[in-house]
Amino acid sequence: MSLFLPELERQLREAIRQRSTQAAAVPRRERPRWLQRRAPVGAIALRSRSEEPNHVSVPAVRAGVRVTWGRAATVLAAVSAVMVALVAIALLGHGPRRGTSATRTVGRPPGRSLDAQLAHGVHPLAPAALLKMPILGRTGTEDLADLRGKVVVVNVFASWCAPCAAEEPVLEQTQKQIVGRDATILGVTYLDTAPDAERFVTAHRITYPVLRDVGGDFARAYGASGIPETYVINRQGQVTAIRRYEITRGWLANALAALAIATPARAAPKQRASLTNIEPDVMCVACHQPLERAHTPPAVAERRYISSLVAKGETKAQIENALVRQYGPAVLAKSRTTHRPR
């Protein structure tokens, strides 16, 4: 099969060769970020800390990888860095504060990106924690430090971004589940106009706070290369997980569960409503028999009504509420049971 753009393939291969030659010529600790390569898959510690936050382990040992002296030294260095980080956090009073550097990181090796640090088990302090950003929809500004003590899921998005719109239902649903538990989603619009962002927020019924990264400084501080991007920040103000593209329900649930914020995404999936599993709990309003045994015209109408709601994707509870609104409380078998005199 021939290529459509063989010249592009040639140019890109040449670019890779040049970059790898340059990378080899520059000592590793002095390499700029774009020259740094992450460790190959299968080597040590390549997992986002999202699975085991607040805990820096020795993945090589856990994964059954044989630890050589070189690897052991790397692992010891990582453990030491995190010990220093934990002491630093304790001394600094848990997380970023006003008057401290907004971009200070804990145990951050020189020149390492956030992703590389997470891959090595280091949880850097959230960059740009003191960057004041306008609040969408009202006057005033806020920064990450204002949310100190909470688990914050920062979602960088824009109204013109289709993948951002696609992941909104997951974020909004998660917000409803975590909002009372010292945790919140925080939307940050990226290079977006306020009216467009407000329309987006209204259209997607977003209830979590949204700040405006007007100049893109916030996204840049996290090394964003595109949107959407999502960063999970623990109560100590440290980044514990990063997603550089659209999130999934599973990823977010895992990242939050790792911070002891369980969401129903990890629980059993909600049972899908169907006429069969609703009928036994509903009565025919004409003959007062359970709907599954009733054959009167009103029973047929009730079944048709239930089927239309099932087709809309409503849950069993929503359908029962709708039936009560339509026919009154007597339509529910359980309501009769409840009110039956003993």
Place this chain on the structure above:
Amino acid sequence: MMMAVDRRSDEALLARAGADDAAFAVFYRRYERLVLAFFVRSVGDGALAADLTAEVFAEVVVSLDRFDAQLGSGSGWLFGIARNVLARSRERGQVEDRARRRLGLPQLALADQTIERIEASLADGRALELLERLPAAQRAAVRARVVEELEYEEIARELRCSQSVARKRVSRGLKSLRSLLKEDQ
């Protein structure tokens, strides 16, 4: 001469690509047509699709150190980049070239025949895009048969299954694709 099939996964190729341009080339060859098809369908113009595709693969090269196989598949990551490049280009009213400038790539010269070939060959771009929705086993089989035009013997070797299983996967995959296309219309 029949080209040897590279059995490495997308993720393994991306992990090697930064230091091994041959690994990148295998990845590029696997996805050039799919990415082009995605853009042909999105923008309806072969030249524009080629321009966007060039930016996407340049962004892949620039961002190789960000790819984490444990957070998602290589193809998902690639198409995430493609969607972002498309969204940003639409926002700015011109095709983004940030990654290409960063790599110092020259402007891609496109002959009229190439543009016509892209538009003619990839008119069924939606089918290729929907391919990504198939289960992994069916997707690999359909891609090998329809996109890479391999014989069943080679597909069976690549997928480490019998020829009859390969045929069944292709058949089921195509059937699923037809249903997806119907749903989409």
